Amino acid sequence: MQSNNSTEGDTFHIRKLEISDKEKGFIELLKQLTVCDSVTDEKFKERFEEITKYGDEHIICVIEDVKSGKIVATGSVFIEKKFVRNCGKAGHIEDVVVDSSTRGMQLGKKIVEYLANHAYSMGCYKVILDCTEGNRAFYEKCGFKKKEIQMVKYFV
């Protein structure tokens, strides 16, 4: 659907994380999700290169608001290689967040679909994630269903 000579696709561009995204508010966006201290340019480069080495096995996707040049949504997926299920693979979705100013515009759904499609294209038999009860309805809208419970042990 077009409005003011532009489409939503013109305004919001979904793609993989680029190193220049630190300058576009990527870290500030993650701070809306959880504890995320400031990251120096050096540390960001180091971690970016480390993740990039995994290629399609670990991707971080972002949505850029082309007009403002800001990163307004992100999420990641990691491909786990197993012995079970005939040496199957499972995708793990993590760190999904949409900027508070652009929530309710289907951007979260777009991120999750992008990540789930990536896991499917990598040959995964399933894709899984953890979430709060408050986000359950959102993930159900993305085609997920509740299964079992989450357990965690923090080291710090």
Ligand SMILES: CC(C)(COP(=O)(O)OP(=O)(O)OC[C@H]1O[C@@H](n2cnc3c(N)ncnc32)[C@H](O)[C@@H]1OP(=O)(O)O)[C@@H](O)C(=O)NCCC(=O)NCCS
């Ligand atoms: C959860 C979050 C990612 C959703 O992103 P969003 O862009 O606002 O969601 P969307 O607009 O894509 O919503 C898709 C559908 O889910 C629904 N939805 C979204 N959040 C919802 C919620 N908390 N409860 C119920 N429904 C919800 C929307 O109404 C929409 O329904 P529709 O397709 O029938 O219109 C966003 O609110 C966010 O970043 N929250 C803070 C961080 C967070 O909790 N991340 C998840 C970590 S597991």
